[in-house]
Amino acid sequence: MTAASPGRLPRLIATDLDGTLLHDDKTVSDRTVAALAAAEEAGIEVIFVTGRPARWMDVVSEHVHGHGLAICGNGAAVVDLHRGNELVEVRALDRAAGLAIVRSLRLAAPGVSFAVERTDAFRFEPRYPRLHDQRGQPSEVAEAEKLLGAEAGTTPVLKLLAHHTTLDPDGFLALAREVAGGHGEFTRSSPSALLEISGRGVSKASTLARRCARRGIRREEVVAFGDMPNDLEMLGWAGTAYAMANAHPDVLAATPRHAASNDEDGVALVIEELLAGQA
Structure with missing residues (x-):
């Protein structure tokens, strides 16, 4: 530096x-x-x-x-x-890449739950913990596959979030990068096992x-x-x-x-x- x-x-x-x-x-x-x-x-x-x-x-x-x-x-x-x-x-995060990440993490980390941050809304799965302030946001709750699918609309996906209740935060980050790192950028800023996933680069x-x-x-x-x-x-x-x-x-x-x-x-x-x- x-x-x-x-x-x-x-x-x-x-x-x-x-x-x-x-x-x-x-x-x-x-x-x-x-x-x-x-x-x-x-x-x-x-x-x-x-x-x-x-x-x-x-x-x-x-x-x-x-x-x-x-x-x-x-x-x-x-x-x-x-x-x-x-x-x-x-x-934006490409929707196909987001779906690939969801599939990989469901296999590698059973119990994972997801949320999707789009330019117009924050939406989440039923199991996703209420970690965020959703006041004034659309209240759609659905599986990530639907939230990322074509029926979810055309507004860009800014970030995919993945949460796990039992995994070590840094261990979860390392695992996610190993199994799905080719599809996006993985990081974390929360003390909990909450991953923030953006598009490649x-x-x-x-x-x-x-x-x-x-x-x-x-x-x-x-x-x-x-x-x-x-x-x-x-x-x-x-x-x-x-x-x-x-x-x-x-x-x-x-x-x-x-x-x-x-x-x-x-x-x-x-x-x-x-x-x-x-x-």
Whole structure:
């Protein structure tokens, strides 16, 4: 990893939300709000890069200034927070690939249950735990094969989720990659055995790289923050990367620079140091 040049401000800050920018109670502290505003005032773009769907971005939408973009669904969607979460780019999961993943995981991990995140709705199987806020969403409950089938409509599939009640989270991730990794990108950001599955080549890192390329921003000019396995590729791509003190052990091991924990406003502390020329 190539660090940003000493004394030179980055052009872009990319930060995860849950476990990184947000406190554990899902709030943004006054210190963090001030740091984000100061970064943008200094000419640094700030972009949120999260596994959350666009409908869960209200908690931070008012804290993006400037260009106002956010990368959601682990890279599957780019939204404009200034335009009511309007979709700017979609990188969908092919339905045939999704069905192949479902078939493979049903055989390899009996008891698995699925949910499907589409651009217009979040739908789930009867056995899928109520892990998410479904307020205001269509209430269709059906088997994944139906939710991914032609009769489900034509709106793009952003993400397939797979949950298991008894498997170890990291073990479940390794198993899924082994049996179905050829059909999509597998990662996780939850403490439970919940896998997040995107289309081939779709990740926080790849979508961030695409956005930076369009704006003429080099990876060496990017500072990134994260805490979970779904952040690993982004942290490895960015010129300068910080793992939060509360991060998953794999993230801490792979990322030499560590920030204070999310509840200690670790992102804000680093931004303050960057602006003071100390990082």
